[in-house]
Amino acid sequence: GRLGEHLRRLGFKDEDIAKTGLATRYRDFFVGKITIPYFVNRNVMSIRGKEIGAKYMSLPGAPNRLYNIDSVWDAEEVTLCEGEVDTLVLEQLGFNAIGVAGANLFSDNFKAYFDKCKTVYVCFDNYDSGRRGAEKIQDKLGHKVRIVQMPEADEDGTKNDVSEWIVT
Numbered sequence: 001g002r003l004g005e006h007l008r009r010l011g012f013k014d015e016d017i018a019k020t021g022l023a024t025r026y027r028d029f030f031v032g033k034i035t036i037p038y039f040v041n042r043n044v045m046s047i048r049g050k051e052i053g054a055k056y057m058s059l060p061g062a063p064n065r066l067y068n069i070d071s072v073w074d075a076e077e078v079t080l081c082e083g084e085v086d087t088l089v090l091e092q093l094g095f096n097a098i099g100v101a102g103a104n105l106f107s108d109n110f111k112a113y114f115d116k117c118k119t120v121y122v123c124f125d126n127y128d129s130g131r132r133g134a135e136k137i138q139d140k141l142g143h144k145v146r147i148v149q150m151p152e153a154d155e156d157g158t159k160n161d162v163s164e165w166i167v168t
Helices: 002-009 014-020 084-092 108-114 128-144 162-167
Strands: 034-040 043-050 056-058 077-082 097-100 119-123 145-147
Touching: 002 014, 043 084, 077 084, 077 128, 084 097, 084 162, 108 128, 119 128, 128 145
Parallel strands: 077 097, 077 119, 119 145
Antiparallel strands: 034 043, 043 056
16 A cells, blocks of 8 residues: 555565554555544554544554543543544533543553543443443542433434534
């Protein structure tokens, strides 16, 4: 793919490029996907991809991270979303928003990020795994968590997450 060709022109070897997971000799990992960089202290630490109408994809072997974590460092209030797009929508509306890559992917390792927060609003999708994931976070972080109940989904499935609700 084009990324692999570009990296080879810069002098990188095929085996080194393949180890990153970004490209092989024949294919770029992120072709046809929206790329979502994960910053920590303003440095890109990971990248995820999203195909329109499809699931998110992480690079092979990439660690589980919180998205937009830089907004939590000194914040007293944080909104924790399910997914990067919901995080971006709330961030654009002025909230200190961070995202978890899935409703059940909040790790015990993440707890320390919230030590200085007085309130953590958990705004996950309104379906079974989203509600269960929010309750698990409340169990892990305790009294500072407030679960935001998104509206019930319409018959066609819309309005059950932040982005769909704002757009609708």
